[in-house]
Amino acid sequence: MAHSGTTQPSARIGRVFLVGAGPGDPDLLTLRAARLLTEARLIVHDGLVEPAILAMAHSRARLVSVAKRRAHHTMPQEDICALLVREALAGNDVVRLKGGDPLVFGRGGEEAEACRAAGVPVEIVPGISAANAAGAAAQIALTHRDHASVVSFVAGQCKGLSDQNWSGLAGVGRTLVIYMGVKTAPQIAEKLMADGLAPDMAVAVIENAARPEMRVLRGVLAGLPALVEGHKVRSPALIVIGEVTRERDATLAAIAVKAEQ
Template sequence: MKRFPVHISLQQRRVVIIGGGAEALAKARLMLAAEADLTLIAPKIAPATRAALEGSVRLIEREPAYGDFRSAVIVFIAGLDREAARRWVDAARAASALVNVVDEPSLCQFTTPSIVDRGRVTISISTDGAAPVLGRKLRADIEALAPPRLGALAEFADLYRPSVKACIPADRRRTFWERFFDGPIAARVLAGDETGTHEEMIALLNRPQTNETKGVVHIVGAGPGDPDLLTVKALRLLQQADVILYDRLVSEEILSLARRDAERFYVGKAKSNHAVPQEEIESRMIDHARQGKMVVRLKGGDPFIFGRGGEELEALQNANIPVFATPGVTAATGCAAAANMALTHRDFAQAVTFVTGHAKGEADPALDWSALAALKNTLVVYMGVTKAGKIARNLIAHGRAPSTPVAVIENGSRANQKILKGALSELPALIDAGGIQGPALLVIGEVAALADGETLLSIADRKGLAA
């Protein structure tokens, strides 16, 4: 470690910037965020710099003078040639100020890090001036992992520090705070829902401190399979989880992003093959949470669009387990994007309807085929491959044109995705010829004609079956 990182308060302390261009403006914005008493001096101040800073910074348009550095804590020099910069470095140091010269590490007494700002939580990254772009990349990675309301959580904890000190013996405080930050109250503060959290915190402080803890469950959407479509919040929860229960549709690439030492349990389902019954999945989540663990129930797509998320949410609430929902990119939008196809289009479809081809048990879903056929908009069918023939016949029998375009998207957004398209009357033949096994999505409507993909003819050509 060549430089020791220190976070200092600059509130109402004098900072001087020599320079009037874009680099000086960038430093000025940093100092204003730190509430410094800021002066910017340059022979010529760029119009953009003046416009951005006028009214909040002392702007002096002239050559710097030695007296300008008197009582300054920090001096930045930006946009000057090396010889001019060196002269003002000496003047600033003589006034006992710390000096930073932009893009001249050898002249700097300190460097400015890349900063992740979450209010009371500040994370800084420095490469000692050797690789600033690397520092910015690391900052972007940390920005993705640091919850936006991390500062609010720190404020909440700070509010209760005196109470914790008064109520919790010194030898148990660290354990208390570790459990708090992994617990349901912290999760609610981070989620922006602080309703009742103060009452819960007071109750927690007044509760006898034992080794028993109460865990939390997050029902999380993993998206259609491409790890780049995982939400930032879902990634953060995966890297914090003690236990992960995951479905068949969750890709290995997404699982590889999870915390290494998390317990993982496969609870996937396929048609007529439930590896773990639904009731047992719910029981497992409840049991793990009651052991004080942070549980992530990871589901492909979005948990609340044909993903049984609603059933699991209800079971956890009935068991008085804190539970939070994190949506994912659902298969419909993910697969449509993979096929370069819009689900709505001003010329072809002013609405989209999501239905399932698979109801509870082995029964057909109770769908109003007359209404679905009459809409003439986009119809997206989840879990419809095995009943594609019946779906096509019902729609045609109730008035949908046999020539209506359809698209079949298997493993959408993944490396092994397959996209086929044709007419509604061809749907069963299209699935059979393309060897579609699932998971797959059926898109029915005029927009399907715009999708990338193979047709029956192109499949036949590829297989060498064309006449």
């Protein structure tokens, strides 16, 4: 990888690597992601990337945080895209480290498009998505022969949430995974029940999936807002709705107990 310094004009165009950091456990990185991370001299990373993963970076790497939080962005998305392009055109290879998978609610598509439009070579290195990580860590099968043959991913924090058409995404034989839904849990529950979903449909809230501080909270759809508020759930967290989340044996119950410890 090219050494990253000041952005001066260069005949060489660097490459941008959009790398999925997965749920936070360094052991869950792909081999390619881990190799790029240890070789990189410039890493532009999300705020939710675990410190343990950033600690794998080369000792001479320059780390640039572009952390995003609800209602507060350190750097707007268009500026992030411009940063990646600017550094690459200056001859620097850039690892853009993103939580989960770059192409699942990660805006990786926008960043890839910006790079291609500027003539910058870009490679996408997939990561374990939040949904897959949360399901595995909580031992919730997102699809199950007896309970769900369809799984859908939606964003719970977006403009015009009430106007989004989620009809048919949740219910018998289906699993709905909601990203970024902590703050809008009351609207989500109201929306789904208005669409005809039963108030006693099983739900799970998985906070900090695959991390030591993971919590798994279980309840029913009508009680979702109280579940989130009562346990002071904070991001990163996923909401999973469907029969696959219902406790059926002592193993699942033992995992859920972690929420109360």
